[in-house]
Amino acid sequence: MKPDVAALAEDPDLALLQRVRQHDDRQAFGLLVRRHQGVVRALLRRLARGDAAWADELAQEAFLRAYQNLGGFRGEARFRTWLIRIATNVFLEQRRRGDAQLQAQTQALNDETEQHQIAAGGMAQADHALSLSDTVALSLDVQRALDVLSEAERQAIVLSYWGDLSHAEAALALGCPLGTLKTHLLRGRAKLETALAAWGPCQPLEQCK
Numbered sequence: 001m002k003p004d005v006a007a008l009a010e011d012p013d014l015a016l017l018q019r020v021r022q023h024d025d026r027q028a029f030g031l032l033v034r035r036h037q038g039v040v041r042a043l044l045r046r047l048a049r050g051d052a053a054w055a056d057e058l059a060q061e062a063f064l065r066a067y068q069n070l071g072g073f074r075g076e077a078r079f080r081t082w083l084i085r086i087a088t089n090v091f092l093e094q095r096r097r098g099d100a101q102l103q104a105q106t107q108a109l110n111d112e113t114e115q116h117q118i119a120a121g122g123m124a125q126a127d128h129a130l131s132l133s134d135t136v137a138l139s140l141d142v143q144r145a146l147d148v149l150s151e152a153e154r155q156a157i158v159l160s161y162w163g164d165l166s167h168a169e170a171a172l173a174l175g176c177p178l179g180t181l182k183t184h185l186l187r188g189r190a191k192l193e194t195a196l197a198a199w200g201p202c203q204p205l206e207q208c209k
Contacts, residue, residue: 011078011079012035013032013035013078013079013080014075014079016028016029016031016032016035017032017070017073017079020032020067020070021070021071029067032079033063036079036080036083037059037063039080039084039162039163039164040059040062040063040083040084040087041055041056041059042162043084043087043088043158043159043162043163044056044058044059044062044087044091046143046146046154046158046162047088047091047154047155047158048091049143049146049147050143058087058090058091058094059087061090062083062086062087062090063083065086065090066082066083066086069086077169077172078169080164080165081165081169081172081173084159084163084165084173085172085173085174085175088155088159088173088174141195141196142192142196144195145191145192145195145196146158146192148191148195149188149191149192150184150187150188152176152184153184153185153187153188153191154188155174155184156170156174156181156184156185156188157184157185157188157189157192159173159174160185167181167182167185
């Protein structure tokens with residue numbers, strides 16, 4: 001479906017997509033990659049349990065598939081939603097194959113975070129700002145907390161918080177009903193709040209975006 005002039009003006013992605021489709025404009029696709037690679041890589045790092053190298057490989061594969069399948073983008077959702085769905089599918093495919101790299105990283109992360117102790121006192125500040133060392137520690141604790149969620153809960157949390165998707169968009173990306181996604185979010189959020197209670201009112205998920 002060809003986008004109208006108003007839609008092109010409102011959404012820069014659509015203008016870039018039109019250039020790629022009509023002229024095979026690689027530079028325009030490069031701009032799309034730069035616009036969205038931060039979100040895609042951050043999301044995949046969470047899904048991949050902190051393995052940045054593997055997440056980057058997944059991101060490259062996701063962008064390649066997106067380029068090869070641009071004809072399948074119908075504009076029914078935002079381009080970012082469509083792209084995140086591709087990235088999620090790439091992750092799920094590799095996970096189903098029992099990727100050994102993921103298993104090794106999970107064990108390494110568990111070994112590292114077992115040595116970390118949360119300092120419950122002396123953290124409260126008026127604006128709840130975190131120092132750099134606290135931010136790193138919090139990121140490790142959030143990753144460890146994510147690891148105790150069910151796969152469905154973790155995917156729902158990651159897409160909604162780090163994918164910056166609405167509930168409807170996250171459900172579309174995961175291919176599940178909206179009600180199911182909300183159930184996974186409620187359960188996952190409750191588990192995370194319990195696991196991260198020592199961080200108090202600093203809103204751990206928001207701080208780690």
